[in-house]
Amino acid sequence: MFQIRRSIKKIYKISLVIFICSISIQYSFSQTDTPEKILSDYIKIKSTQGYESEAGIFLSNFCSSKGLHVKIFSDEDSSYNFAASLYPLSTNKPNIILLNHLDVVPANDSTEWQFPPFSGTIYNNKVWGRGAIDCKGLAVIQLMAMLPFIDAAKEKDLPYNVTLLSVSGEETNSEKGAGLITSKFLNELNPIVVFGEGGAGVKNVISSDTTKLIFGISVSEKKSLWLKLDVYSESFSHGAVSSDLYANKKLLRVLIKLLDEKKYIKFDDVLRNMFRKLGNMEGGIRGFFIKRINWDIFWPLLKKEFEEGKPLHLLVYNTFTITNISNPNVPSNQIASNASAILDCRLLPGTDSAKFIKKIKNTVGPKVKVTVLSSNPDALASPLDTFYLCMEKKLKEKYPGCEVMPVLFPATTDNNYFRNKGINTYGIIPVYLSMQSIQSTHNKNEQISIEELYKGIEVFKSFISDINKKE
Numbered sequence: 206m207f208q209i210r211r212s213i214k215k216i217y218k219i220s221l222v223i224f225i226c227s228i229s230i231q232y233s234f235s236q237t238d239t240p241e242k243i244l245s246d247y248i249k250i251k252s253t254q255g256y257e258s259e260a261g262i263f264l265s266n267f268c269s270s271k272g273l274h275v276k277i278f279s280d281e282d283s284s285y286n287f288a289a290s291l292y293p294l295s296t297n298k299p300n301i302i303l304l305n306h307l308d309v310v311p312a313n314d315s316t317e318w319q320f321p322p323f324s325g326t327i328y329n330n331k332v333w334g335r336g337a338i339d340c341k342g343l344a345v346i347q348l349m350a351m352l353p354f355i356d357a358a359k360e361k362d363l364p365y366n367v368t369l370l371s372v373s374g375e376e377t378n379s380e381k382g383a384g385l386i387t388s389k390f391l392n393e394l395n396p397i398v399v400f401g402e403g404g405a406g407v408k409n410v411i412s413s414d415t416t417k418l419i420f421g422i423s424v425s426e427k428k429s430l431w432l433k434l435d436v437y438s439e440s441f442s443h444g445a446v447s448s449d450l451y452a453n454k455k456l457l458r459v460l461i462k463l464l465d466e467k468k469y470i471k472f473d474d475v476l477r478n479m480f481r482k483l484g485n486m487e488g489g490i491r492g493f494f495i496k497r498i499n500w501d502i503f504w505p506l507l508k509k510e511f512e513e514g515k516p517l518h519l520l521v522y523n524t525f526t527i528t529n530i531s532n533p534n535v536p537s538n539q540i541a542s543n544a545s546a547i548l549d550c551r552l553l554p555g556t557d558s559a560k561f562i563k564k565i566k567n568t569v570g571p572k573v574k575v576t577v578l579s580s581n582p583d584a585l586a587s588p589l590d591t592f593y594l595c596m597e598k599k600l601k602e603k604y605p606g607c608e609v610m611p612v613l614f615p616a617t618t619d620n621n622y623f624r625n626k627g628i629n630t631y632g633i634i635p636v637y638l639s640m641q642s643i644q645s646t647h648n649k650n651e652q653i654s655i656e657e658l659y660k661g662i663e664v665f666k667s668f669i670s671d672i673n674k675k676e
Contacts, residue, residue, distance in 0.1 A: 241332050241655045244345045245325035248334035257307040257373040261285030272355045278390050284381035290368040291358040294393050298366035304401035305344035306375035309336040310647050317649045330655050337653040338646050340402050343634050350665030363673045375619050378579040383619035387626055398592040399623045403614050403632015411487045418607040420600050423614035423632030425475050425586035430550040435574040437543055452544040459569045470521045471553050472499040475586050475613045482610045519615035525550040584624030599668045635664035
């Protein structure tokens with residue numbers, strides 16, 4: 206009998222310890238389960254292009270642990286794509302898609318970083334590391350904004366599903382991410398609108414009030430086209446006895462010819478509306494000119510603002526950047542018979558890719574081989590619908606006194622894959638980005654303010670709440 210009592214006592218003590226430990230573990234987890242900690246842990250996963258699965262598993266497991274309905278579309282290391290929703294996708298509810306990507310660009314110059322690029326350091330009220338802005342910070346903002354609605358979705362039938370969609374390969378033209386999703390799983394997702402990466406809040410836009418905060422929500426964007434130029438020369442000899450036109454010399458001449466080619470300016474409806482709004486904000490004589498920037502009579506007064514190297518240049522011209530020049534692996538004193546270059550071309554909406562490539566071929570001549578390495582789709586601009594207007598309203602509520610306007614995004618994202626399918630798609634990171642933060646994107650010392658991280662969550666949370674009140 207005594208032994209039984211001792212055993213019962215022992216079991217009771219063990220059970221009590223386990224119970225107390227479980228409470229402590231749960232408490233500890235909830236205490237550290239903050240947006241900045243989640244982002245820090247997420248950044249620590251080195252999900253450079255082709256190695257996204259670990260990041261996808263981390264994020265999808267977190268979503269499952271919170272009670273979201275997770276659907277994994279593909280789970281390859283270079284193509285991990287999943288959705289996490291308030292309602293199962295099988296309900297076929299009209300779906301608000303919050304789009305982000307798992308992959309980040311490499312950080313080869315890591316010795317120049319204040320903190321290691323994949324450390325996820327939290328310092329000076331900021332989260333530091335590759336992906337803090339592009340695009341892991343946005344993913345955490347979107348996800349944390351969804352969490353408060355999990356219970357509400359269980360208790361009542363909300364008008365819209367809300368889904369976090371995390372995809373691979375955005376930095377390498379999205380074929381294994383957004384391209385795969387929009388070609389095979391769009392009906393299952395049933396998107397009514399998509400919000401992906403794009404514009405943010407910036408200052409120093411208008412000279413009459415450099416402190417004015419202006420948010421740009423992208424409604425269209427440039428498309429990317431990657432071309433490879435190959436030059437061949439029969440000259441394959443010692444560097445001391447080169448021929449007149451060996452491969453490298455031919456290639457350099459071709460590239461200089463391309464760089465000197467005249468460019469033609471283009472203002473579409475999105476740009477015209479954007480400059481009209483900017484002109485109204487600017488006011489005065491300068492504002493008068495900005496509003497009429499596409500008028501030939503005013504162009505001589507403003508064309509310096511659009512010269513190469515200026516931010517506005519990207520908005521009105523098709524551009525290309527020489528991102529790589531290479532030869533086969535030959536000794537330093539030997540002339541290679543082949544030379545190649547990669548052109549990263551960014552085309553304005555409505556540009557005919559075939560005509561652009563034909564123009565390149567005509568410029569470089571028939572002896573240069575031009576190969577298309579990759580291209581993403583063109584798409585019409587998204588109209589300003591109810592979802593856009595609700596997001597505009599929420600930005601103005603969270604950032605009193607700010608201005609919000611639709612913009613052409615000069616870079617390329619996953620958004621055009623959805624626009625190309627006729628789905629209204631908007632690009633917005635709903636935070637104020639300082640010039641330091643903007644310059645850190647795809648650069649060293651990428652960082653995001655913790656205060657802005659929380660504000661971005663509040664914007665999306667308020668948006669989800671308001672849009673789901675509408676019948």
